[in-house]
Amino acid sequence: MTTRSRNRREGAVAAVALAVCLAAVPAGLAGERGASPPPAAEPQGPGEALRSAGAGGRALREVGHPTFLSPHAGPIAVAGGRVFVANTAADTLDVIDVARRRVVARVPVGVDPVGLAVRPDGREVWVANHVSDSVSVVDLDPESPTHLQVVATVQAFARRQTRFDEPVGVAFAGNRKAYVSLSSENEIAVVKVASRRVVRRLAIPAQDPRALAVRDGRLYVIPFESNNRTQLSGCAGPPDGELCTFDAFEHAVFNNNVLSLGIDVDIVKNPKVPDRDLFVFDTKTDRLVETVETVGTLLYGLAVDSRGRVFVAQTDARNDANGRAGTLRHGLAELENRPFLNRITRIDCGGGPCSSPEFFDLEPLPPLHPPPGGALATPFAIQVSGDDRTLVVSAAGSDRLFTVDAFTGEVLGRVTVDAVPRGIALEPSAGMASRAWVYNAVANTVSVVDFSDRRRPRVEGSVPLEDPTPRLLRRGRRVFHDAGASTTGTFSCESCHPDGHTDQLLWVLDTPVCDVAGCTQIPPRVTMPVRGLRDTAPYHWDGIPGDPFGGRNTANIEGADPPNCTLERPESCTRDLVDAGLATTMCKLDECDGGELAGAQRRDLARFLLTVPYPPAQRRPYTDVVSQRAAAGYRLFHVAGQDQGGAAPNVCGSCHRMPHLVSTNTPGTGMDAPTWRGAYDRWLILPQGRLNVIDVLNHFGVPEGFPERRVWRLTWGNDPGFDPVWDMVLEGSTGFSGAFARQVTLSRRTAGKRLTRKLLDALERAATEGRVVLEGEGVLLDRGSPEPTALQYAGGVYRDRGDDTVSFSREELVARAAGGLFVGTFTARAGAAVGQPQPVLWTGGAMERQSGPVAFPTLVGDASTLVLRGRHVREGAAVLVDGRRVPGEVRCLGGTPPACDGEGLVIELRRSPRAGMHLLQVQNPEGLLSNDFLFHAAAPPPSR
DSSP states (O other): OOOOSSOOOOSOOOOHHHHHHHHTSOSSOTTSTTOOOOOOOOOOOTTOOEEEETTTTEEEEOEEOOOOOOOOSSOEEEETTEEEEEETTTTEEEEEETTTTEEEEEEEOSSSEEEEEEOTTSSEEEEEETTTTEEEEEEOOTTSTTTTSEEEEEOOEETTEESSOSEEEEEESSSSEEEEEETTTTEEEEEETTTTEEEEEEEOSSEEEEEEEEETTEEEEEEEEOOOSEEESEESSOOOSSSOSEEHIIIIIISOOSSEESOOOOEEEOTTSOOEEEEEEETTTTEEEEEEEOSOSEEEEEEEOTTSEEEEEEEEEOTTOSOOTTSSOOSGGGGTTOSEEEEEEEEEOTTSSOOOOEEEESSOOTTSOOOTTOOOOSEEEEEEOTTSOEEEEEETTTTEEEEEETTTOOEEEEEEOSSOEEEEEEOOOSSSOOEEEEEETTTTEEEEEEOSSTTSOEEEEEEEOOOOSOHHHHHHHHHHHOGGGSTTSSOOHHHHSGGGSOOOOEEOOOOOOOOSTTEEEOOOEEOOOOTTOTTOOSOSTTSOTTOSSOEEETTEEEEEEOOSSOTTSHHHHHHHHHHHHHHTTTSOTTTOSSOSOOHHHHHHHHHHHTTOOOOOOTTOOTTSOOOHHHHHHHHIIIIIOBOOSSSSOBOGGGTSBTTTTBEEEETTTTEEEOOOTTGGGOOSOSTTOGGGOHHHHHHTTOOTTOOHHHHHGGGGTTOGGGHHHHHHHHHSOSSSOTTTTOEEEESTTTTTOHHHHHHHHHHHHHHHTTSOEEEEEEEEOSSSSOEEEEEEEETTEEEESSOTTOEEOHHHHHHHHHTTSEEEEEEEEEETTTTSOOOEEEOSSOGGGOOSSOOOOEEETTOOEEEEEEESOOTTOEEEETTEEESEEEEESSEETTEEGGGEEEEEESSOOOSEEEEEEEEOTTSOBOOOEEEEEEOOOOOO
16 A cells, blocks of 8 residues: 555554545546546656655646735734745745744645635644635644644535635634635635534625625624625616616617717716625624725725724725727826825724725825825735724725824825735734834735834834745736836726736726717726736737737727737737826826836836736636537527527627637727626726626626626526526636636545545546646654644655655545644645646637637547647647547647647547547646637448
8 A cells, every 4th residue: 555665664554444445446537427437657748847846856746836926814823923924826824933033834725725714722823825715724833733724725616616715804703703705605614613514605796705704793894805885877767967878678688789989978976886895793603794885996004993993905996087088088198197096994893883985195185196205005904903093904906104193194104115015914912003014915025014103114024935936927917016107106007907807897098989980989888807827919909019910909890900019029019008097097198108117127027927827717617628518608609699580590609719719800890809807806897897787787697796696697688598608618728728727625524525535536636637736735643743744646646846755645634644653734836837827729710810709629420530720839739639638649730839830739649538529628738727718529321
């Protein structure tokens, strides 16, 4: 049962019967429907990145760390003379000794840790892993043999899919109950501490709950994308010229043209739009006791003082401030280069019902502006001193820590820290706290700030954290978050594209004049995600910035404009986007010429924008075998379409085309068809948000929490037949295996669990097939004193990463765990080449010239060769069919990978697949997987 070159058996191995039982289960998922028999271990593929380990020089696979731009809420805490920091970049919990001010321990946790909380008794710290969809429980008891080890993983699955998606904030209600905000689920998970199980879910009828706090028997929750009651000026009744300027059903449902033909369209604040911003629960009953509205727009940080006063760090969007349609005032000038107001909101919830929100403006209100260097952009983390007098707040876009009088709202003092401060922890104090530890998320440092003089805070020192992020990405990301890019210093690129995503708002940003008869204006636009920008040019709904193709766009629907960048240098297209944004959106039009950033900063930002990946698909099964409903969704979306009573079905995939479900210069609109990727986290649909008018949503019975599936179903006329398409969106590949980032902890509690076996089956198979690197960290407890160990799964066994002579079979590790002799956590991490571009597959002509129905290839009989188009496919790429690696070869029609002539690609399958529809992928060695590409297999025609 053990594979070792040195025969060392120390201590008895317990639970042999359990080990024998589990040994009988194959390492694949043969017992699950749709699974294939387990493959034999495969040799290392060509191009795999390797590292040397141990005296014998045995090669192990390197691990990569994708830069997802994950959010943060409470990523740092101080307790027991130590500072605990969620090191997002390195996937570790870093422990700093307060007295020595240096890192004394680094505990590997899940992928992208973003929030944490110390249990009130100080015995554990819980770390929320945003991409792993888990919480790592770390033992803090110095007398425990598992001290500073992960001893449990909190997660939840159903049908091999996570139901604990994208956790952010963690808070305890005593030592028995924890709350975890599940941002993309719009829920708060209630977790029983003793069992580590989710026992209840609290629905949050708003978008993206992140920050939360518990104090005096109350749980306080704020959603991040709370909205601000703005919508298009449509309604179900007659227009009134103010709140309503067009019939929403006539011009959004029955005749949904992307242009404004014969109507005026404004952005208005409609008081009927729900704007729930603060949710208050009773921690004894978990019952919602109060909801507070109109707190702000993007709600970043939350603090509660001993009096029950709630303080929220937020930015209030002014997207309704830039004029009315049909007038001369309808553009950027009316925004005064101040699209956001940087604020702190105070709500008094002590001693009775919560009060109405009160706002502390951190800068002069427009048309006045802060002096140079005086802005406090993007208030993010916020804490309140023990005596309730002082707020300590970070301005993430200005790289500052500042103090505020909690009673008057006066800004008292400020000090520059490091790049993008997103977390604050105050050293415990009976009264006025005097020292803050500040987590700077992009610099990846911790600043130590003395604010004993509230008006003159000063930086005492800085603690660097280990950061595997390439220097180029760090430079570009710093610019992306830097509010100095705007002439008022009050907002950054990240303000409108928070965490690389979208702020879910409509804006009028000097859209061009419409040149089509009957079109009175170009309507407002939704902000686009920065995630997954590569290969989706032009980089704007209107098809103007970053256009390497030329042709129609919103400024020139009837004619054709020349290209303004080239695909041979993709950074030239994002550079055009950067230059255009800096010269308009970021610039007070009468005060600057082309924007604030220097050439080197623009270059860094342009390159950085091409590197931000889409996060893993929300519901992709950890086996990588998509559900039958998702497979049906692929067929509906790309082949069969929806029967709308016309001459032919409406096939969404004809416009939202592979590889990224977009198309360029959509006929008749001058626009680009926006991507469907990530629709599960974008409730504001269509470039103009036309279907998100409250009268339309209420008419179709969409719940007021605006769940994405129900809203996007409106694009199919509210037809429930759309639902399999939604499963396609939830499960479709964004480049990462469904096994990526998944975790399993082996302990006495979990060793015999069915889920433990199923997860290990799937993760081991994914590692064997090269889709992930499976690594584990734990402690052996049968050797006299606890012995930490670090393992990597290779060749069917778990090899010690530090000792060439030691390896363990799974059965032995399970048996040790069952007997209390081993505790360890295994995480499926990315390969070393994860930073390379995602390979993409499509069919037909050049990517930008596709139009009309897609002709997907069909293999007939024994045929096994697929000819299609591909980009970024490297030598040695593996072939996958229906989520499983299969024998096959990838080569160019001409040229050498990845620069195939004309992007022509040949994929040779060594075995003909069964008849039916299949999903094809390729994976670069140690890199990303491609999109899911459809093909069919058919039996040969009967002989005559």
